[in-house]
Amino acid sequence: MKFTLFFWVLISIPSLAQRSVPELGMVTDFQNDSLLHASGYRYLVESTNKILSPRNVSEKQFEEYLQSIKKLRVPLFACNLFIPGDLKVVGHQVDELAVLKYVEVVLQRAQKANLKMIIWGSGGSRGIPDGFDHTKAKEQFVTIAKKIGALAATYNITLALESLNRTECNFINTVQEALEIVKAIDHKNIRLCVDLYHMVKEGETAEIIGSAKGYVVYCEVAEKEGRTPPGVQGDDFSEYFKALKKINYRGIIVIECRWGDLASQALPAKLYLHNQINTVWRN
Numbered sequence: 001m002k003f004t005l006f007f008w009v010l011i012s013i014p015s016l017a018q019r020s021v022p023e024l025g026m027v028t029d030f031q032n033d034s035l036l037h038a039s040g041y042r043y044l045v046e047s048t049n050k051i052l053s054p055r056n057v058s059e060k061q062f063e064e065y066l067q068s069i070k071k072l073r074v075p076l077f078a079c080n081l082f083i084p085g086d087l088k089v090v091g092h093q094v095d096e097l098a099v100l101k102y103v104e105v106v107l108q109r110a111q112k113a114n115l116k117m118i119i120w121g122s123g124g125s126r127g128i129p130d131g132f133d134h135t136k137a138k139e140q141f142v143t144i145a146k147k148i149g150a151l152a153a154t155y156n157i158t159l160a161l162e163s164l165n166r167t168e169c170n171f172i173n174t175v176q177e178a179l180e181i182v183k184a185i186d187h188k189n190i191r192l193c194v195d196l197y198h199m200v201k202e203g204e205t206a207e208i209i210g211s212a213k214g215y216v217v218y219c220e221v222a223e224k225e226g227r228t229p230p231g232v233q234g235d236d237f238s239e240y241f242k243a244l245k246k247i248n249y250r251g252i253i254v255i256e257c258r259w260g261d262l263a264s265q266a267l268p269a270k271l272y273l274h275n276q277i278n279t280v281w282r283n
Helices: 002-012 030-039 059-070 096-113 135-155 175-185 196-201 207-211 238-246 262-279
Strands: 024-027 044-049 076-080 117-120 156-160 188-195 216-221 251-254
Touching: 024 262, 030 044, 030 262, 059 096, 096 117, 096 135, 117 188, 117 216, 135 156, 135 175, 135 188, 156 175, 156 216, 175 188, 175 207, 188 196, 196 216, 207 238, 238 262, 251 262
Parallel strands: 024 044, 024 251, 044 076, 076 117, 117 156, 156 188, 188 216, 216 251
Antiparallel strands: none
């Protein structure tokens, strides 16, 4: 009887292996909700500029967005494009008060929208001015990031620091560098985004992911050439997925790419990527 009950539990509960397979999301306009749902995506990532920024979105407009967000069939998981390029966090013209004031409104709104994460790329904001000392810039970034982390904790938001390849920014170009900075910031609300597109562009191998165990909370992906959707060029992300599995990654995997035609590409991209994920996580 006990053996029968144990066997029934094993077969009736969805397998733990299956439940641990990362689910897929997409960075796109929330108006594409129906298309995402029909294609089987589980999460949506939007732009801070579009729905949270106090510069672009009035309080009235934000309240209207909140009503739309509540009706989404694919839940809004996070926002990217955190800080505008003119709000510098490094260099000669850092207005810390203005940065923190802007960030706090974004975080307040993120909390109201039930978000738990914001992706911190913001290459324009953190770009180091010509001739400015790199070490000094790093010190500036860590100092202000500690204060931003404290604000994020107030609103229960995790900030995922994203490395950006050198064609997009001249600071924090690799996961290795981002990890070192996150450790220097040393705040529980500032963790790490692993973007496979930027990693491949920088020639960064999957091994660094093993060093980031406990810090990686978010993963994005696109193909190297043209930042195309998964499957267009046939890029294989398996080694990176294996590294994520090895550190017991429990987050989602999000496609952030340049779509040619979203309506026709969304499902094939999802199926292509899902096949690689399943092959890794279920073996």
